[in-house]
Amino acid sequence: MSEILVTGGSGYIGSWCTLALLNAGYAVRTTVRDLSREPQVREMLQRGGADPGDNLRVVRADLQSDEGWTEATAGCDGILHVASPTLTQPPKNDDEMVRPAVDGTLRVLRAARDSGVRRVVLTSAIGAIAYGHEQRDTPFTEQDWTNIDADGIQPYQKSKTLAERAAWDFVNEEGGGLELAVVNPTGVFGPVLSSDYSPSLGTIARMLDGSMPALLPFACGYVDVRDVASLHLLALTEDAAAGERFIATAGHSLWTREVAAILHERLGERAAKVPTKEMPVWVARGLAKVNPDMRNLRMLLGRNLDATSAKAERLLGWKTRPIADTIAETAESLLALPR
Structure with missing residues (x-):
């Protein structure tokens, strides 16, 4: 392969994907919305153990504009499309999050096709798989899709589902030979490279600082960000990955009380503020109706x-770290951030 493009290089997953590529010997190009963020991107990579030098090029491209994508994709053999539109305020309606996600994905895919890119790996989410279904005894697989018409589906899950469906439709109908693979991570934990980390990590941060008074009653899968990055690399390079989607999760799901117990066991006194009591389901559901911070979790409760x-694991030989180790390393990393 020649140069690989990573969209959203300043983001949490994007930065670790860039690190994985650099460590594997690739030249990397990454997009940011504002070129003033280049020093921050390089600082994050150095904190992760890489000094990219000339092996990294930072270019400007915005998912909500056509400008810059032809230049960003030109000459690249593969693309990891990790970037996702972000909002600073809760969306006023679904389209405020859905349209940028769908349109941005299609912009990247069109530019990839027109530039002769071989394969795009799209970062989707478990939010495109596991929501809007009745409780079940068997784990969700790649055959499942979120039911966006179910009551309570939030704009984030809807945006991830519709953006991924749009990607598959585009490649099948207009791709012109462009290959697509998709990675669907569960909750992503792992070491942070800056104070700008993902919402999943906010769960552990709130446990540690005492701002979570009680544990929320739900269970979901979790995965190390470094393993998510390694799965992106496998999805980019392995022949068997073309045309496939892959859930990224480590072992079985964990209840929030199990995450808290791991923190207490591994951190001792430093986990003194981590709650031990679980909030009753009926209380949590009532709070989710009035608390904007809990609204996205309402369907999980x-x-x-x-x-x-x-x-x-079967097709690509992918392996994950023990999730208890990841949870402990996540906490250590958050505690080490400058205050």
């Missing part, structure tokens, strides 16, 4: 959204 990565 009282539920177990277990999923399996058996497909990635």
Whole structure:
């Protein structure tokens, strides 16, 4: 392969994907919305153990504009499309999040096709798989899709589902030979490279600082960000990955109380503020109706959204770290951030 493009290089998953590529010997090009963020991107990579030098090029491209994507994709053999539109305020309606996600994905795919890119790996989410279903005893697989018409589906899950469906439709109908693979991570934990980290990590941060008074009653899968990055690399390079989607999760799902117990066991006194009591389901559901911070979790409360990565393990030989180690390393990393 020649140069690989990573969209959203300043983001949490994007930065670790860039690190994985650099460590594997690739030249990397990455997009940011504002070129003033280049020093921050390079600082994050150095904190992760890489000094990219000339092996990294930072270019400007915005998912909500056509400008810059032809130049960003030209000459690249592969693309990891990790970037996702972000909002600083809760969306006023679904389209405020859905349209940028769908349109941005299609912009990247069109530019990739027109530039002769061989394969695009799209970062989707478990939000495109496991929501809007009745409780079940078997784990979710890549055959499942979120039911966006179910009551309570939030704009984030809808945006991830519709953006991924749009990507598959585009490649099948207009791709012109462009290959697509998709990675669907569960909750992503792992070491942070800056104070600008993902919402999943906010769960552990709130436990550690005492701002979470009680544990929320739900269970879902979790995965190390470094393993998510390694799965992106496998999805980019392995022949068996073309045309496939892959759930990224480590082992079975964990209840929030199990995450808290791991923190207490591994951190001791430093986990003194981590709550030990679980909020009753009926209380949590009532709060979710009035608390904007809990609204996205409303469909999870009282539920177990277990999923399996058996497909990635079987087809690609993908392996994950023990999730207890990841949870402990996540906490250590958050505690080490400058205050």
